[in-house]
Amino acid sequence: MTTSLNAARRRADLAALADRDSPLDMLVIGGGVTGAAVALDAAARGLRVALVEANDLAFGTSRWSNKILHSGLSYLTSGHLPMIMECARERRILMTTVAPHLTSPLRHIYPLYGPEERALRVRLGVSLGKMLRKASGTPAELIPPPARIGALDTIRLLPQVRREGLRSSWSTVDGQLVDDARFVVALARTAAAFGASVCTSTRAENVTDYGARLVDTLTGEGFDVYARTVVNAAGRWAEGIDHEAILAQGGGTHLVIDAARLGNPTAGLSVPLGNSVSDLVSILPAQLGRAYIGFTRGDFPAVGSVESQKSSSDIDVLLSAVNTALRVPLTPADILGTFPGGSDLADPTRRHRIWLSGTMVSVVGGTLTTYRRRAQETVDAAIAVGKLTAAPCITETTPLIGASGFTPTASLPDFAVARYGSETPAVFDRAKVDDPFGLVAPGIDVTRAEIEFAVRHEGALCVDDVLDRRTRIGLVAADADKARRTVTDIVTETLADLST
Ligand SMILES: Cc1cc2nc3c(=O)[nH]c(=O)nc-3n(C[C@H](O)[C@H](O)[C@H](O)COP(=O)(O)OP(=O)(O)OC[C@H]3O[C@@H](n4cnc5c(N)ncnc54)[C@H](O)[C@@H]3O)c2cc1C
Numbered sequence: 136m137t138t139s140l141n142a143a144r145r146r147a148d149l150a151a152l153a154d155r156d157s158p159l160d161m162l163v164i165g166g167g168v169t170g171a172a173v174a175l176d177a178a179a180r181g182l183r184v185a186l187v188e189a190n191d192l193a194f195g196t197s198r199w200s201n202k203i204l205h206s207g208l209s210y211l212t213s214g215h216l217p218m219i220m221e222c223a224r225e226r227r228i229l230m231t232t233v234a235p236h237l238t239s240p241l242r243h244i245y246p247l248y249g250p251e252e253r254a255l256r257v258r259l260g261v262s263l264g265k266m267l268r269k270a271s272g273t274p275a276e277l278i279p280p281p282a283r284i285g286a287l288d289t290i291r292l293l294p295q296v297r298r299e300g301l302r303s304s305w306s307t308v309d310g311q312l313v314d315d316a317r318f319v320v321a322l323a324r325t326a327a328a329f330g331a332s333v334c335t336s337t338r339a340e341n342v343t344d345y346g347a348r349l350v351d352t353l354t355g356e357g358f359d360v361y362a363r364t365v366v367n368a369a370g371r372w373a374e375g376i377d378h379e380a381i382l383a384q385g386g387g388t389h390l391v392i393d394a395a396r397l398g399n400p401t402a403g404l405s406v407p408l409g410n411s412v413s414d415l416v417s418i419l420p421a422q423l424g425r426a427y428i429g430f431t432r433g434d435f436p437a438v439g440s441v442e443s444q445k446s447s448s449d450i451d452v453l454l455s456a457v458n459t460a461l462r463v464p465l466t467p468a469d470i471l472g473t474f475p476g477g478s479d480l481a482d483p484t485r486r487h488r489i490w491l492s493g494t495m496v497s498v499v500g501g502t503l504t505t506y507r508r509r510a511q512e513t514v515d516a517a518i519a520v521g522k523l524t525a526a527p528c529i530t531e532t533t534p535l536i537g538a539s540g541f542t543p544t545a546s547l548p549d550f551a552v553a554r555y556g557s558e559t560p561a562v563f564d565r566a567k568v569d570d571p572f573g574l575v576a577p578g579i580d581v582t583r584a585e586i587e588f589a590v591r592h593e594g595a596l597c598v599d600d601v602l603d604r605r606t607r608i609g610l611v612a613a614d615a616d617k618a619r620r621t622v623t624d625i626v627t628e629t630l631a632d633l634s635t
Contacts, residue, residue: 138328138536140320140335140594143633148332149351152185153358159183160523161514162347162362164339164376166190167197168315168503169487170368171322172510172530178329179533180514180525185360186331187349189338191600192323193316195370197503198604199389199474201419201429204229204238204310205504206267206278218486218505223271225505230277230310233507234535236556237318240278241311242402243417244293246460248300264307281307294398295462306402313422313553315503316604320593321535328536335594342367342376344493353596364521366513367497379490380497388449389429391472391610392418392465397426405431406460408452416456422550423580423607423614425471428453472611489513494520507531548572550580555588562588567632568625576617581606586622590629598623 137144152159163174166188174186188194207222230238265280282305289296289304312318323333339347346361367373373380394400400420408414408430417431430453450467458464487501487509498513511528518525537556552559563571563584571584589595589605601622602609608622609615 136328136330138324139592140324140327140333141591141633142596142630144327145334145336145594145596148185148334149337149349152332152334152349152360155360158346158361158363159185160362160521160525161185161364161366161517162187162339162360163366163368164342164347165195165368165370165372166192166319166323166333166335167195167368167370168193168319168322168506169197169370169498169501169509169513170366171319171326172506173366173368173498173513174331174333175322175326175329175533176507176510176514176528176530177517177525178326178331179529180518180527182514182518182523182525184326184331185362186323186326186333187337187339187347188333188335189352189372191335191596191604192333192594193319193604195372197319197370198316200312200315200503201389201417201427201431202312202315202421203241203419203431203504204312205502206264206309207504215486219267220271221508222502222504223267223273225508226310227271227273227277228507228531229504231274232532232534232538233530234312234318234321234538236538236552237313237321237535237554238310239313239553240308241419242292243307243309243405244284244289244296244402245305245307245405246289246293246296247302247304248297248460278308278310281305292402293400293404295396295400296404297460297462310504311419312503314607316607317554318503318535320605321537323594324592325533325535333594336596339376342495344495363494363523364517365495366517367495368513370499373497373499377492377495377497379492380499382499387430387475388453389427389474390450390453390470391421391474392426392428392469393471394420394424394426396465396469397461399424400426404457404460406456408456416453418457421607422553424578425610428457428465471613474610487512489516491516491520496520548580548582551582551585554585565591568628575608575621576614579608579614579618581608581618583621583625586625587629590626591633595626596630598626601626 160182161184163170163186177184204226205222207219284306286301327333336352338350341348350357367376371382404418405415415431419427489498496517501509537558540557566584568583568587573583589601595601595605
């Protein structure tokens with residue numbers, strides 16, 4: 136079974152679902168990280184699965200995360216030890232086996248300006264982090280232990296850090312995903328390789344515990360599908376399917392700025408919100424020469440949502456926090472774009488919940504870091520309630536598409552290798568587009584071949600899917616404007632080619 140998702144395969148999958156005369160083993164609703172991982176887990180156990188997504192893969196919360204693979208330490212105040220251990224363990228599995236190509240260690244710097252008392256409190260946290268890393272079996276070469284570093288080393292990593300009063304810094308290392316939306320696409324494609332039907336632009340309506348009406352949102356046509364179990368993984372929309380599936384609404388805005396404005400830092404910068412040691416505002420280096428600024432944990436100001444992207448009060452809070460540690464303060468004029476938070480951060484434990492309504496299994500909440508374990512528990516519950524026969528879970532040892540068997544060569548752009556891993560040669564070798572290595576617009580590190588690949592193999596059905604989710608060009612409106620013409624041409628040509 137091929138890993139390619141595209142308009143032709145979607146049409147064939149929808150037609151096959153409409154024609155089915157026997158029920159599926161599992162219908163999964165929602166193509167975020169949770170639904171995609173559930174579909175992968177179930178398909179890899181040999182179940183007949185369909186994943187339906189009303190919009191596009193990673194359309195919901197999954198593309199708005201901070202992209203941090205947590206050690207679990209930030210949940211310390213919740214006192215939920217199993218959750219903390221689960222985070223550390225899942226991070227190791229993700230970074231060593233499942234998606235080493237889409238993850239990398241990210242150093243975070245906590246500059247110390249204040250009294251020694253704060254440094255000691257931070258030290259307690261980092262010592263616990265060290266213990267956690269060891270207990271979860273994470274190799275020190277992957278996640279080096281926390282260290283106290285001097286002012287000069289801090290400046291080397293963060294050229295624009297404020298120098299007056301800087302005594303030293305704590306340096307800790309977490310994991311970082313190159314792109315959360317791309318990660319969801321990799322999960323869905325790997326699920327497809329195990330035989331799952333993955334249908335985007337397909338909304339589940341009239342959902343019961345034995346099926347749903349699936350509506351193709353591109354044509355408006357619909358049909359009923361039956362399944363022995365239904366998994367409700369619709370994130371903040373889950374409540375519309377099962378009224379008990381209430382997701383605590385948090386909030387928060389992220390800011391996008393030019394990394395060059397900060398001297399292209401190679402580490403994240405974290406500063407406390409007020410007097411807190413655990414509630415932070417962080418500047419995180421990101422792909423495409425950007426840096427994101429966001430709240431990295433805690434009880435965030437309850438403003439901002441997926442619809443209302445920009446809240447001036449959030450922007451004020453974020454800028455004034457990071458400016459305490461910058462030489463030249465950032466101003467609103469430095470903001471190139473914003474993106475929302477808007478979901479489960481109000482729950483201090485961020486623990487997921489799974490429950491049953493007949494043979495429907497609803498799953499909401501939890502972190503991106505612990506997605507695999509959440510999916511495993513969900514599928515276990517579905518197998519039990521649906522009395523399904525299935526093989527054991529294998530996702531702990533199953534690399535995602537692109538994860539294995541590749542040594543980068545100098546002929547391939549580094550930025551592409553970071554996004555495609557072992558698939559990078561295929562992105563360029565299989566391209567039919569003219570000038571495959573050409574950039575979509577000056578200064579934007581996305582090639583023309585990647586746009587074709589998104590449509591031919593990664594399930595993009597339209598220009599917005601490409602700008603907003605297969606690439607993150609759309610995070611900066613000015614970049615999207617520069618790239619739109621080229622992207623539109625390549626998307627149109629490739630879709631036409633697929634339909635012949
Ligand atoms: C601001 C913020 C920052 C975060 N940062 C981190 C972080 O750094 N690290 C970390 O580990 N975790 C982080 N998290 C948590 C993480 O992002 C979430 O755990 C995760 O994204 C939840 O994914 P999901 O699949 O459950 O929901 P979603 O991604 O919202 O997916 C639900 C999907 O269901 C679809 N859908 C809805 N209704 C229907 C229907 N009727 N038919 C078909 N499809 C439907 C939607 O279109 C959507 O795509 C963060 C969360 C937030 C809010």
